[in-house]
Amino acid sequence: MKRGGWLAAWFCLCWIAALAWPTGAEGEKEKTERFVVVTTDEVNVRQGPGVPYRSVAIVHRGETYASVAEEGGWMKIRWKSGQIGWLAATYAAPVERMEKVTVDKLRLRQQPRFDGRVIGYLWQGDQVAVIQEEGKWKKVVSDDAVGWVAASYLTAVEAAGAAQTGVVTVDSLNVRTAPTLEAERIGRLGQGDGVEIVAAKRGWYQIKTRSGLEGWAVAEYIKTDGKQAPGADNEDAASAMAVEARFASLSKQAPGSYMYSWTRAPIQVLAGKTIVLDAGHGGKDGGAQSADGIMEKALTIKTAERLKQKLEKLGARVVLTRTGDDYVPLSARVAAARLYQADAFISLHYDSAEDPAASGITVYYYDRFADYGLAQSFQGPFSQLAALPFRGVAFGDYYVLRENEQPSVLLELGYLSNRSDAATAATDGYQEAVTTAIAAAVKQYFE
Numbered sequence: 192m193k194r195g196g197w198l199a200a201w202f203c204l205c206w207i208a209a210l211a212w213p214t215g216a217e218g219e220k221e222k223t224e225r226f227v228v229v230t231t232d233e234v235n236v237r238q239g240p241g242v243p244y245r246s247v248a249i250v251h252r253g254e255t256y257a258s259v260a261e262e263g264g265w266m267k268i269r270w271k272s273g274q275i276g277w278l279a280a281t282y283a284a285p286v287e288r289m290e291k292v293t294v295d296k297l298r299l300r301q302q303p304r305f306d307g308r309v310i311g312y313l314w315q316g317d318q319v320a321v322i323q324e325e326g327k328w329k330k331v332v333s334d335d336a337v338g339w340v341a342a343s344y345l346t347a348v349e350a351a352g353a354a355q356t357g358v359v360t361v362d363s364l365n366v367r368t369a370p371t372l373e374a375e376r377i378g379r380l381g382q383g384d385g386v387e388i389v390a391a392k393r394g395w396y397q398i399k400t401r402s403g404l405e406g407w408a409v410a411e412y413i414k415t416d417g418k419q420a421p422g423a424d425n426e427d428a429a430s431a432m433a434v435e436a437r438f439a440s441l442s443k444q445a446p447g448s449y450m451y452s453w454t455r456a457p458i459q460v461l462a463g464k465t466i467v468l469d470a471g472h473g474g475k476d477g478g479a480q481s482a483d484g485i486m487e488k489a490l491t492i493k494t495a496e497r498l499k500q501k502l503e504k505l506g507a508r509v510v511l512t513r514t515g516d517d518y519v520p521l522s523a524r525v526a527a528a529r530l531y532q533a534d535a536f537i538s539l540h541y542d543s544a545e546d547p548a549a550s551g552i553t554v555y556y557y558d559r560f561a562d563y564g565l566a567q568s569f570q571g572p573f574s575q576l577a578a579l580p581f582r583g584v585a586f587g588d589y590y591v592l593r594e595n596e597q598p599s600v601l602l603e604l605g606y607l608s609n610r611s612d613a614a615t616a617a618t619d620g621y622q623e624a625v626t627t628a629i630a631a632a633v634k635q636y637f638e
């Protein structure tokens with residue numbers, strides 16, 4: 192972003208902040224929230240109420256989100272674990288209620304009439320958002336389309352967290368990561384096994400077992416008893432819908448990330464994520480240099496290569512802005528972030544200062560919205576590093592951050608101008624510890 196643009200954005204930011212947090216009214220505001228459903232194929236969630244704001248996420252048709260405010264044709268929504276974003280109001284509709292389809296192959300029509308053109312089908316158990324009613328017809332939003340269905344084939348979604356229980360009726364029933372036979376199998380149930388049914392979709396149940404197995408199984412092989420699951424939370428309808436919405440958004444992600452967010456396996460948590468690692472300096476640009484002749488450019492590439500392996504082990508696609516001792520202009524480094532649509536851009540550096548006592552690690556961000564969350568996730572892992580002190584998270588006006596449209600941070604991983612820092616930084620032990628900490632931060636950011 193250009194400096195002028197940034198200033199303008201900052202100005203708007205203050206203004207939004209003033210709107211969003213009126214003195215003492217925050218609690219009130221939370222209570223008045225309602226739900227909206229996305230009505231178009233896919234649409235950007237932005238940092239502010241306008242197209243010039245950066246997109247922070249893409250949401251899809253049928254997903255429901257808590258709407259906390261509206262202004263000038265934009266809806267402020269909570270789109271993920273409490274994060275706030277803005278959605279153009281034309282691509283969403285207020286949800287009157289969530290309802291469940293009671294028959295298979297229910298026709299979804301373009302108009303509220305029996306001779307209305309059929310534009311899709313709904314299946315028993317599908318949950319849809321009702322956005323309008325007309326006589327004996329209800330306009331609903333499913334994942335695939337927005338249309339009208341005969342109201343008599345819809346029923347209220349039982350009061351919320353009212354999870355049902357069921358019993359497996361076959362010898363061996365696969366549990367999968369998604370409601371499709373192509374989805375990866377993550378477990379198996381046997382005849383008589385009890386499950387808690389969290390949701391239903393197209394002939395599938397999303398189930399949970401006492402042992403902690405969570406996933407999808409073919410509904411046909413689970414007999415429900417209609418009783419509420421023991422220990423099920425008595426959440427209200429709103430939070431159940433929020434869960435549903437979160438789930439719907441998960442199912443649209445790359446299969447890998449989807450699966451692992453379910454099973455919480457320690458590996459592959461970064462599947463579907465692209466991380467661009469930028470080893471600072473290179474070629475004719477050596478960067479800082481220690482009294483003993485340790486070059487910053489040589490250290491940063493070492494760090495980048497080690498970190499790449501760690502992130503790849505977690506399932507990420509990792510792109511390096513340089514792989515050898517090459518000179519790469521700053522603009523090309525930023526271009527890589529854009530080209531590969533980086534989910535995170537991490538620039539690796541080692542510091543230098545006139546004060547030979549200056550020591551430790553610093554995390555820099557530029558954009559208060561796009562970068563700060565990423566920067567914050569380093570707080571924990573770096574604080575726990577014993578080798579060097581953590582100086583904290585700070586604003587930094589660096590080209591690779593300022594001109595970067597992707598979430599980006601610049602890490603200064605120790606002072607080469609400090610004898611002790613430099614000696615530490617060059618060790619394998621430090622390289623291992625610091626890359627482990629960075630990987631932990633990235634993991635935390637995406638969790």
Ligand SMILES: [Zn+2]
Pocket residue numbers: 471472478479487539540541
């Ligand atoms: Zn540097």
